[in-house]
Amino acid sequence: MKIDNFLKIIMSPKIFSYTLIWLIVLVFFGTIAQKNIGLYASQMKYFSSFFFLFLGFIPLPGGRLILLFMTINLFSSLFKRNLWQLKKFGIIIVHLGGLLLLLGGGLTAYFSSEGNMIIAEGETSNYVDDYHDMELVFVNNTFKDSIEYTVVDEPLLKEGNRFNLFENGPEIYILSNIKNVRIENRISPADSIYKGLLEKFVLLPKKPEPENTQNRPALIYKIQGTSNGLDGIYGLFLGQGLNDYFQLKEQDFHSEYRRKRTYVPFEIELIDFEKIMHPGTNVAKSFSSEVNLIEDGIPRRTLIKMNEPLRHKGYTFFQASFIENLDKETTVLATVKNYGRLFPYISSIIMSVGLLIHLLISLPKMIKKKST
Template sequence: MATKGRRALRLLGAPHITVACLLWFGVLTVWGTLYQADPLHGLHGAVQRFFHSWFFLAGGVVPLPGVQGTSALFLANLFASMLTRFERPSRAIGLWIVHVGLVVLFLGGLLSRQYGRETTLVLADGEKASMSVSETGWEIAVLTPGAEGRREVRAYDVRNLRAGGSLAVPGVPGSVGVVRVIYAAVVSPAAGLTPSPEQVTDAPAASDPRMDRPAVVLRAGDERLVLLGEGPAAVLHLEGGGEAHLLLRRARLPLPVSVKLIDFEKKFHPNSGIARSFSSRVEVDSGGRAREVTISMNRPYRHGAFTFFQSSYMDNPRGPEVSIFAVSENHARLLPYAATLIMFAGMAVHYLPRRRRT
């Protein structure tokens, strides 16, 4: 039994699997680049199909591994080769360290993909915010009266909703049931602002997931409610007076700091309206400690696992300037740096003793 397990491990760690994975990474990169050039697919379509998938269907028939599936196989291959090909660690300690670095590198990529979040922060001059907004994620926000005239907000991720489930709304007798979840919805032109459940149907997913608009059908008592993405809120009357408002909105991500836009500056190429560079001077408040920082195209601001990039801006001739930031939450951000140091140390351990012997 042990011999069979050893053979399987040696087969998994075979060099031809390593070479095949590296070649397939190259094929996926070229394929994805050509795929995104088609306007029907675009950049987001290529990313979802090739780089964020475990498997995809070529021609709608042949299953092929995506970057995530290939990365998982490559990680298993590295582990297996470490266990079977370096049987005397004292003679190959440097190679062991290099392989550990490779494992950390690919593990960092997988963790970043699985648990990292990309959101957007839009600020006008003088505006302050402590939450960013997802471009592809959606949530049902339940707003109910709170203490001192404030509103309490509960959010339910649409991806976690299932038909037959329920939402807890304080003050509403019983629970609000989930009847149907539509991730890409189309509404009948005759529906108006408050469509019936029959007037909302499934639509083909857009090549750019930012363009999809979901819908959720809820049941409160004998009444059925339809929530549309970025549509009007549904109102429920609470016991003892007051109202609860339910709306389907883009998901919010609480930030560890509040950011206030002090000034936005852009510079243009000579004799053209094309921006050469743009930057934002912001005030960052972290737990009562405020300081000013400048975020520019090649100079992001980092705070723990969060990175704020200067992404774009909006021209507003009749109003305040508007700056757009891309916000990345990635708790595995430092793993690629650690992996590089580990691999460098492994190569140093592997080659330096040989140089001394020669």
């Protein structure tokens, strides 16, 4: 009996109305918040979360929970007995389409990844830079024919974290993880514990920009147990030109702080980047990258244009941006792997078919009403 009542509530269209009201409130305030905290932070806080804290201490349901609830409500409402009538056939189909759209959204939320592939003209790349996550990398330069990377992922790089780089290897102690850094000259000579960049400069946090891509993150860490006595405190920031060199396990290493890389099972070579402007203006008319898609050493030539991406092996490459240097141009290809990609396409077709059927079913009724 109790379960029956519970089911009744879950599948009730009234519940749907109330969840809609909350979603409207959420979307409204989540959008307003973007002006202050930026698109990404607001998306994380309000839409991609199950709960968020209002005023810092009141937990309220976030977008994911609401959409999950809506999906359950929509799904269970399909079991209502009085729904399954021929005259409601179109309506059933429309709601199935909506359900599919929500399911696709869930799939995308959990199983998609995105980032940038940045390639200069004439160069080749096989990895994607994450938009948000960083990684600390120790590069082993000892071997002539190969490079060995030891990668520390973002979750380990929290302030106060300690870990060993290899088994019984040197210990890393994260002193500070800075979202957006300001680099300043040291006024007085540094303590001898500061090494590398930090001998001459200090890394200070500054207010993060709303758009995450405009931030320059940095990391300050302490390393102990190097074999050439270079233990000390080091600083690293994104895009740093000079590297710090260590000897670890009697081998030569240097460290880098970079955007998290994901490797793709093929390579892309940029042959030529082209930008066409509306004549006599600074307004771009089109961007395009002529690339070689290299797989098993065999190149295939293809053109990536605005609104015309390259799709290969589940990855999609979009012409997103470019960097203009004096000597050569660099293309920025937004790269996405998304298993839920086709859902919106399918569900919109299903929903339009459903509406069409509903229209055809109710048309005779409407005409009859008019003639009486």
